[in-house]
Amino acid sequence: MHNEQHSIDERITADNYKIFAYVSRYLNDAPDLIQKEEIEEIVQLGVTEEYAFAVILASAFGLDIVDNEEDKQLFNDYFEPMIHKLDTQQYRNNPYYQNITFPSVMHGSSELKVESYEPYEGFVCNDIIRTNNGRQIPQIGFFDIAFQYPAVLEHDRIWMTVTPNEIETMKEPIEQAFGNVLTYGLGLGYYAYMVSEKENVDRVTIVEMNEDVISLFKTHILPQFQHAHKITIVQADAFEYAEQEMAKGRYDVVFADIWHDVSDGLDMYLKMKTYEKLSPSTIYTYWIEQSILCYL
Structure with a gap:
């Protein structure tokens, strides 16, 4: 029984690697691979656009989902829950x-x-x-x-x-924000904007290292914030700021968003986690944490 479960686990791990390799290559090399005409042709057979998209993608990956049982199972396990037509x-x-x-x-x-x-x-x-x-x-x-x-x-x-992607992956951290909020990473100010709109948020401190990004934001985006008075921007390295400031316990919630994606985020995520102990009463949230945890 134990050997059987081990074999299943190994197969699932192998499938995970296979799907991530396929998807990574697709998104990096040819995200515009699928054309409207191809979708319309398959939809005429009575399936959804999502299913048509999945079928075309599977074919592009070289999978035979008609005659090959292994490929068919991979398609059923991954492709249908993976593909979403958005509004x-x-x-x-x-x-x-x-x-x-x-x-x-x-x-x-x-x-x-x-x-x-x-x-x-x-x-x-x-x-x-x-x-x-x-x-x-x-x-x-x-x-x-x-x-x-x-x-x-x-x-x-x-x-x-x-x-x-940013909107969906920041929903939970935004919902959790209250009181005095600190965010590492400015970006285009989406998180800062959304939490500043909340009545239960008093202040939002943004720690950002890139001077050009700060200048862009202050000049062109921040003046459009209805609650710009809640926002403070500190030009600093996130880890240095954490080292110097977190022990003071001034923040109710911290949100870290200083990585581009999982590939560059894993090490920074683990490093940032080490600062949690400096301020035990603070709630810590992290961008795409769910995805990062899949790699640990």
């Missing part, structure tokens, strides 16, 4: 999107501009889901029409965005 209006109704506008401007090496997801372009849309039996399922979303979102580029590389 543009749901995100357009978000208060941040409703109330903040974004000019195209440069500050030093940082550029603020509007980027776009094209119809049927795939992107990460939420934290990885971990099932009870250990499967780790990435969450991939798409829209059926173009969707614009704000971004900061560093040397022409997208560095900070406010996309459906």
